[in-house]
Amino acid sequence: MTALARPSASAPRRPRLLRYPSLAVGGAIATVVIGMALLSLVWTPYSLMAMNMRQRLQAPSLQHLLGTDQFGRDLLSLLMIGAQNSLAVGVVAVVIGLVIGTALGLLAAARRGWVDEVVMRFCDFVFAFPAVLSAVMLAAALGPGTGNAMLAIGIYNIPIFARIARGAAKSVWAREFVTAARTAGKGIIRISVEHVLPNILNIIVVQATISFATAVLAEAALSYLGLGTQPPAPSWGRMLHESQTFLSRAAYLSIIPGLTIVVTVLGLNLLGDGLRDLLDPRQSAER
Amino acid sequence: MKLSLLHRSLSWIITLWAVTVIAFVVLEILPGDPALVLLGPDAQPDTLAALRLQLGLDRPAYVRYGEWILGLLRGDLGISYTYDISVRELIGSRLKVTIPLAVLSMALATALALVLGIYAASRHNKLGDYGVMALTQVGVAIPSFWLGMLLVLLFSLTLRWFSAGGFPGWEAGLWPGLKALVLPVVALAVAQAAVLARVVRASLLDVLGEDFVRTARSKGLTRGQALRRHALRNALIPVVTVIGLQFAHMLAGTIVIENVFSLPGLGRLIFQSINQRDLMVIKNVVVFLAAIVITVNFIVDLFYLAIDPRLRQAS
Amino acid sequence: MALLEVQNLSIRLERADESVDLVRDVSFSVGEGEVVGVLGESGCGKSLTAFSVLGLLPQGMKISGRIAFDGEDLLTLDEKALCALRGNRIGMIFQEPMTALNPVKTVGDQIAEPLRLHKRLGRAAARSEARRLLERIRLPDPTAALDAYPHQLSGGQRQRVVIAMALACRPNLLIADEPTTALDTTVQRQILDLLVDLVEETDSGLLLITHDIGIMAETTDRVLVMYGGAIVEAAPTAALVNSPAHPYTRALLQATPQRALGSDARLEPIPGTVPPPSSHDVGCRFRTRCTLATAQCEKSPPLRELGPGRIAACWRLEQGGGTAP
Numbered sequence: 001m002t003a004l005a006r007p008s009a010s011a012p013r014r015p016r017l018l019r020y021p022s023l024a025v026g027g028a029i030a031t032v033v034i035g036m037a038l039l040s041l042v043w044t045p046y047s048l049m050a051m052n053m054r055q056r057l058q059a060p061s062l063q064h065l066l067g068t069d070q071f072g073r074d075l076l077s078l079l080m081i082g083a084q085n086s087l088a089v090g091v092v093a094v095v096i097g098l099v100i101g102t103a104l105g106l107l108a109a110a111r112r113g114w115v116d117e118v119v120m121r122f123c124d125f126v127f128a129f130p131a132v133l134s135a136v137m138l139a140a141a142l143g144p145g146t147g148n149a150m151l152a153i154g155i156y157n158i159p160i161f162a163r164i165a166r167g168a169a170k171s172v173w174a175r176e177f178v179t180a181a182r183t184a185g186k187g188i189i190r191i192s193v194e195h196v197l198p199n200i201l202n203i204i205v206v207q208a209t210i211s212f213a214t215a216v217l218a219e220a221a222l223s224y225l226g227l228g229t230q231p232p233a234p235s236w237g238r239m240l241h242e243s244q245t246f247l248s249r250a251a252y253l254s255i256i257p258g259l260t261i262v263v264t265v266l267g268l269n270l271l272g273d274g275l276r277d278l279l280d281p282r283q284s285a286e287r
Numbered sequence: 288m289k290l291s292l293l294h295r296s297l298s299w300i301i302t303l304w305a306v307t308v309i310a311f312v313v314l315e316i317l318p319g320d321p322a323l324v325l326l327g328p329d330a331q332p333d334t335l336a337a338l339r340l341q342l343g344l345d346r347p348a349y350v351r352y353g354e355w356i357l358g359l360l361r362g363d364l365g366i367s368y369t370y371d372i373s374v375r376e377l378i379g380s381r382l383k384v385t386i387p388l389a390v391l392s393m394a395l396a397t398a399l400a401l402v403l404g405i406y407a408a409s410r411h412n413k414l415g416d417y418g419v420m421a422l423t424q425v426g427v428a429i430p431s432f433w434l435g436m437l438l439v440l441l442f443s444l445t446l447r448w449f450s451a452g453g454f455p456g457w458e459a460g461l462w463p464g465l466k467a468l469v470l471p472v473v474a475l476a477v478a479q480a481a482v483l484a485r486v487v488r489a490s491l492l493d494v495l496g497e498d499f500v501r502t503a504r505s506k507g508l509t510r511g512q513a514l515r516r517h518a519l520r521n522a523l524i525p526v527v528t529v530i531g532l533q534f535a536h537m538l539a540g541t542i543v544i545e546n547v548f549s550l551p552g553l554g555r556l557i558f559q560s561i562n563q564r565d566l567m568v569i570k571n572v573v574v575f576l577a578a579i580v581i582t583v584n585f586i587v588d589l590f591y592l593a594i595d596p597r598l599r600q601a602s
Numbered sequence: 603m604a605l606l607e608v609q610n611l612s613i614r615l616e617r618a619d620e621s622v623d624l625v626r627d628v629s630f631s632v633g634e635g636e637v638v639g640v641l642g643e644s645g646c647g648k649s650l651t652a653f654s655v656l657g658l659l660p661q662g663m664k665i666s667g668r669i670a671f672d673g674e675d676l677l678t679l680d681e682k683a684l685c686a687l688r689g690n691r692i693g694m695i696f697q698e699p700m701t702a703l704n705p706v707k708t709v710g711d712q713i714a715e716p717l718r719l720h721k722r723l724g725r726a727a728a729r730s731e732a733r734r735l736l737e738r739i740r741l742p743d744p745t746a747a748l749d750a751y752p753h754q755l756s757g758g759q760r761q762r763v764v765i766a767m768a769l770a771c772r773p774n775l776l777i778a779d780e781p782t783t784a785l786d787t788t789v790q791r792q793i794l795d796l797l798v799d800l801v802e803e804t805d806s807g808l809l810l811i812t813h814d815i816g817i818m819a820e821t822t823d824r825v826l827v828m829y830g831g832a833i834v835e836a837a838p839t840a841a842l843v844n845s846p847a848h849p850y851t852r853a854l855l856q857a858t859p860q861r862a863l864g865s866d867a868r869l870e871p872i873p874g875t876v877p878p879p880s881s882h883d884v885g886c887r888f889r890t891r892c893t894l895a896t897a898q899c900e901k902s903p904p905l906r907e908l909g910p911g912r913i914a915a916c917w918r919l920e921q922g923g924g925t926a927p
Contacts (some may be wrong), residue, residue: 121298121301121302124298124302124584125302125305125306127532127535127580127584128302128306128535128577128580128581128584129309129577130535130536130538130539130580131539132539132540132542132543133539133542133573133576133577136542136557136558136561136569136573137310137313137314137569137573138313139561140314140318140324140560140561140564140566140569141313141314141317141318141324142317142318144561213428217428217430220430220432220433221430221431221432221543224430224432224543224546225542225543225546225558227561237430240430240432240433240436243436244436244547247436247439247440247444248440248444251440254433254436254437254440255437258430258433258436258437261428261430261433262425262428262429262430262433263428265427265428266424266425266428269424269427269428270424497701498696498698498701498702499701499702499703499704499705501658501696501702502694502696502702502703502704502764502767503704503715504656504658504688505656505658505688505689505693505694505696505768506688506689506715506716506719506767507685507686507687507688507689507690507716507719507720508685508689508715508719509681509682509685510681516715517704517707520706520707521704521705521706
């Protein structure tokens with residue numbers, strides 16, 4: 001763990017943050033990964049088109065900091081561009097799950113009764129489809145691709161957000177200011193949006209961070225299977241799949257992208273834990 | 288109890304039915320023309336027409352759905368287009384790999400999680416606790432397929448203790464079969480164990496704060512005895528739920544891991560079927576896997592009734 | 603020598619930013635067959651004092667002083683020796699019967715547990731002894747109750763089970779922490795009678811913690827009154843009820859509807875609340891709510907002897923109209 005807490009220029013120095021080490025470390029890692037992805041939009045150490053068969057499978061060196069792949073492409077450049085892909089899938093998948101899931105959860109908490117029952121049964125049902133299974137179906141029906149990976153992971157996220165939003169919203173509905181708003185004659189949709197949502201936003205943000213980490217992991221698995229991002233676009237999961245052939249000849253080709261995934265996911269999870277400590281102390285005390 | 292049993296059985300059946308609808312809509316209606324999917328865009332029109340007739344695609348969707356469901360109820364899952372044998376046989380032979388893989392992984396993950404979770408809870412807020420928590424943080428961040436590759440690199444390519452993949456079949460004997468499953472099982476179990484260990488710890492800490500644990504201590508039980516004899520059983524109730532939910536991930540995980548180790552299981556079958564566009568196989572395997580997940584959760588519900596005497600009386 | 607002798611007991615909660623004294627310099631004793639009451643409002647350190655005897659304080663609390671049980675200082679014993687005492691020679695009854703029992707174990711198993719642990723009884727012997735105990739605590743159908751789960755019993759029945767558990771090994775000392783507070787008033791009486799009968803039967807000492815003066819007056823031989831983590835008055839029960847010395851005791855008596863004194867009984871709540879524990883306050887803790895408080899009360903009053911077995915800590919005992927020496 002401590003090895004990952006490397007100093008970073010972007011790590012905030014305010015002493016307040018020192019009380020939340022997860023937040024600081026997780027935030028730093030997330031910033032680096034996002035920074036890498038953004039930077040790759042305008043600059044990478046080498047062009048991806050720069051195949052150089054004479055320089056294929058080169059171990060890390062000063063010239064190529066992380067080595068080269070089987071086509072002689074620079075691994076660091078591939079990883080940087082691959083980060084774009086991981087983050088894009090993560091963002092879209094979380095947004096799908098967050099928007100639909102939170103709306104369902106708010107609805108269930110507001111209406112109770114049979115609406116609640118139907119929403120919860122729907123969640124149970126969607127839970128029966130792990131992201132990989134949905135992705136398999138979508139890939140079979142529509143052909144593999146980044147969009148289907150986003151959709152599959154997003155669907156998987158819906159019940160997670162729905163359950164969390166429902167639980168939190170229910171306790172907000174029991175509070176006085178909601179009763180006051182009801183007696184003032186406001187409708188349930190207006191109360192949900194104006195009063196309930198702002199009060200459960202903390203919990204939703206924490207879950208979004210953690211779901212983002214899961215999404216990065218799931219995207220890697222789908223790309224590894226060939227159900228996610230298609231070549232020639234580089235993605236971390238695909239790189240691992242392709243490196244498997246060279247496992248005995250060029251182990252670094254498998255180790256480095258894998259470590260990149262681990263550090264990214266770890267960082268996002270730490271960020272989520274830190275945010276929970278910061279925003280929702282009651283919940284974190286229970287953990 | 289009878290009422291809640293009925294309620295749960297009913298929702299189990301409804302969920303199973305919903306799964307078949309989704310699978311049918313996604314795999315037979317969404318793609319437009321399944322025959323075109325099977326043969327690819329370059330297919331000749333007359334071959335397409337022939338295949339449509341062979342698969343019965345000329346009939347309306349609801350008829351095809353009805354026939355499929357009736358077949359499912361009879362245990363007839365149709366014929367695989369690519370393998371030309373019954374899908375039921377195909378699934379049966381692949382299950383011999385997938386079921387042991389999933390069950391062994393779950394067992395290993397549970398055992399690891401119990402050891403780590405109980406240890407962490409008993410060392411709460413001490414170094415051992417922090418160590419286990421840090422370990423689980425890393426554990427959940429490791430992709431199972433990458434861990435599989437690392438295990439291959441170390442144990443088969445370097446140490447040469449295990450083969451890098453493949454499966455000799457149970458005909459070769461119990462030990463060669465199990466040996467081929469060791470690395471996949473470990474790769475699949477680690478992340479699950481990490482998740483589960485956190486649940487075990489949190490649940491135990493919750494229960495350890497309960498009054499009856501203090502009562503047990505006042506009777507003269509040591510901290511460890513109180514934990515094992517009084518806290519553990521109460522703490523396991525939420526853990527069992529999570530195990531049930533995780534079984535879904537475990538099965539999904541087999542799809543990935545079987546491909547890392549080239550194991551001829553259900554996951555490999557579904558993956559190959561995508562490449563061969565064998566919708567018949569995909570449809571049935573998806574329904575089969577989802578049905579297992581739903582049924583496992585149903586059994587967990589029943590197990591709940593058995594483990595918690597309070598629920599036995601409720602309603 | 604008394605059965606239990608507590609001398610200068612202090613309990614301190616050590617936190618990162620500050621330490622707080624929760625119990626300060628408490629001394630008392632319980633003899634064999636004696637019933638000693640500890641009286642005070644919630645948050646006075648009564649329960650902590652009780653838990654400290656068993657060595658079951660929550661984590662982060664530092665304890666000092668001397669707790670001698672049968673001549674042995676419990677604070678010097680290791681965990682193993684303490685476990686051998688708990689539930690064996692010292693029994694404990696808790697306030698909340700609804701949560702004090704393990705929901706997933708049968709009543710019989712839970713009563714048999716200390717017997718198997720301390721008396722090394724076999725499964726069958728422990729079970730028949732548990733049955734006998736259930737009979738003794740007058741549970742309607744003891745054989746059926748053995749296999750019942752706690753949720754199948756009423757609150758009063760559960761508290762009887764807790765008492766049976768505490769008494770299973772015939773302890774020399776029983777500590778009861780508000781044993782009837784969570785129960786209906788009609789059940790309270792039965793449980794209390796049962797408890798006192800059993801204690802008399804076995805000749806054990808009983809340390810009874812309560813905030814109910816009615817219970818205190820009827821059951822105890824001697825009473826300690828605690829306020830703000832310290833003893834403010836100790837006296838034989840009759841003397842305390844008839845002529846309370848400390849203003850806090852008097853206020854408590856006046857706040858009690860069923861007080862067994864004259865006919866002019868009038869319910870008079872004590873104004874204010876118990877101040878939170880703090881290490882900075884050096885004065886009399888009760889002065890913020892005391893009608894007699896003067897500038898002198900900014901300093902902590904010492905415990906003074908008022909007569910045989912009577913002590914109190916107040917600067918204004920003489921002016922208070924109590925039994926001043």
